[in-house]
Amino acid sequence: MKNLTMTIRIPVVFGLFAALLSLAAAAEPKKAARPNVIFVLCDDLGPGDLGTLWQNGRKGKQKFTTPNMDQFAKEGMILSRHYCPAPSCMASRSSLMTGRHQGHCARRNTQFDAEIPEVHTLGSVMSKAGYATAAIGKWGMAGGPHQLSIKPVRGDRSPKTNPSHPTLRGFDYFYGYTAHRDAHYHYPKLGNRPLYDGFVDVTDRLAKCYSTDLLTARAKKWISDHHKAHPKKPFFTYLCYTAPHAGLRIPTTSHLTVKGNYPPGGGLNGGVHWLDDATNGQINTAKGAIDKGMHPEVAHAVGDDGQPWPDHARRHATMVRRIDDGLADLIQLLKDLKIDDRTLVVLTSDNGTLREGGLDNVGSYRPDYLDTFGRYDGTKLDLWEGGVRMPTIVRWPSVIKAGSKSASASQFHDWMATFCDLSGVPVPAVSDGVSIVPTLTGKGEQAQGIVYTELLVRGRTQNYMEFETSRRGRPHGQMQSVLIGDYKGIRVDVKGHRDVFEVYHTLKDLKETTDLAGKPGAPTQKQFQAAVLRSRRIDPLSKRPYDNALIPAVMEIATRNGLVRKEFPGLFDWVPQFGDGTPSGRKIVKGLTVTTGAQQFTGYLRVPTSGVYHFALTTNGKAVARLHD
Secondary structure, eight states, X not given: OOOEEEEEEEEEOSEEXXXXXXXXXXXXXXXXXXXXXXXXXXXXXXXTSSTTTXXXXXXXXXXXXXXXXXXXXXXXXXXXXXXXXXXXXHHHHHHHHHTOOTTTOSSOTTOTTOOOOSOOOHHHHHHHTTOEEEEEEEOOOOXXXXXXXXXXXXXXXXXXXXXXXXXXTTOSEEEEESSTGGGGSSSTTTTTOOOEETTEEOGGGOTTOOHHHHHHHHHHHHHHHHHHHOTTSOEEEEEEEEEESSSOOOOOSTTTXXXXXXXXXXXXXXXXXXXXXXXXXXXXXOOSOTTOOOOHHHHTOBOTTSSBOOHHHHHHHHHHHHHHHHHHHHHHHHHHTTOGGGEEEEEEEXXXXXXXXXXXXXXXXXXXXXXXXXXXXXXXXXXXXXXXXOOOEEEOTTTSOTTEEEOOOEETTHHHHHHHHHHTOOOBTTOOOOXXXXXXXXXXXXXXXXXXXXXXXXEEOXXXXXXOGGGTTOEEEEEEEEEETTEEEEEOXXXXXXXXXXXXXXXXOTTOOSOOTTOTTSOOHHHHHHHHHTTOOOOTTSOOTTTTSOBOXXXXXXXXXXXXXXXXXXXXXXXXXXXXXXXXXXXXXXXXXXXXXXXXXXXXXXXXXXXXXXXXXXXXXXXXXXXXX
């Protein structure tokens, strides 16, 4: 087998550094009962877009309802402190898919359509666990020769040129948009925005097909077909809606005579459904006038000032209501197939709500009209809570307590560890996440994971009167935040490593109004600075003003020469996280002698003088090395 060398470049302060090396020799997943998993990712759905999380409690007339999401929450668990990796589409999705936070992920900032490397993904780990896997909707990280220095897609968008097409990253099936920007028009036939079934451009079949309906119908069709053919094989569906982002387009008028303008019923025999004969459109709502199906609840809504709602607000609410209807349609399908009790469904969003222009002179959506940032300050592109704290609900009727809530902090990269836990395969050692199964089930002790965020972007925090005065119009620039316990350290427009963190208590101060920096009981600046430096690696494509800051050593402690080697029997498809697993053997060794099975070596490195060091590992097998976190 060919030897491989991995190198880590790291600027360090002299002292002791915690080091971990894991090596592994392939395995069958555990055959315990494993749930089906549907991960529903919305695009720019804000924490204030859901009735149960915000809209229902608003005073006045400027509000809308989401009855099906409310019911979903009544039957599941609200994760009130679940964070996206960064408040931007590409960064969020790449971290979610690869199980790595933005301090380690290969794709950061706004590298739209950049390929994700050939690494473990949600699709590949679930496939190895014995699941059928499908990605449906917006992908936006497929790469290709048209991609110049990680810039937005130009020219040829053929999926045959995509090195990280979903089917090349672990998914058995793909239906949707490979390119980021193509997903924002909501009617594929408009504007030459190709949509693919696998590698085939099927846009010509999609006249009058509204994207939310189309993706719901395709997901229903794939799940139904899979269950009919393989009723005992679990499935993983990654369903990425394109709404309510960007275009502010709304459904057709196909069912205006029906309450809510949505096909009655749901599931197998109702709701939106797939038409195998696409002569008149691929779905049953592809008729009537396009972009005219305003939801009846808001079609004639009047605001607190006695004036009709602006068109942008009515359209935004209609788009959210269409997701709401689609979610109920999916849940009814699970009930019809009698797999509801053994299917876990996650509903969340890639980042917060955003002020953004619509198409055809509709005008920009203004989140402050409906307060879709909820009880927080900030929107998409902000590291304030409104940009990064996601509306997240998880439903699994036979396991999760109905109507429950959890304030345990978690982040997108934790889903890989969670799904590995549920599917019976070990978590890849390169993953940064921890399983949140103890939180979801109420059984066992929940491990504390890391919540780390960074983003470089132009612009400023919106000048909304609902936001703290000192925050309005504040520049973004380089931003960074990390949680230590319940305390959030955040700094924006960072110029260097010594820039001060503002400190807020994320449970007691939701709007981040009271800066606790320097106050008794709160973590210190030194602690926050050490935490962020130990949580990230330098990325040559995403340069930061703190890249060359020296990483502090751990406290001086008594040590002895050698490494602690733990041995774990078995075969593994990847180098696993061992966590609290019980090793079959443990001893102090002088070198990296490898036996059968898997080994974990831990110890400390003594760095004699401060400086930049390159740590290299050469191996002819699978290995992962970490310094600190």
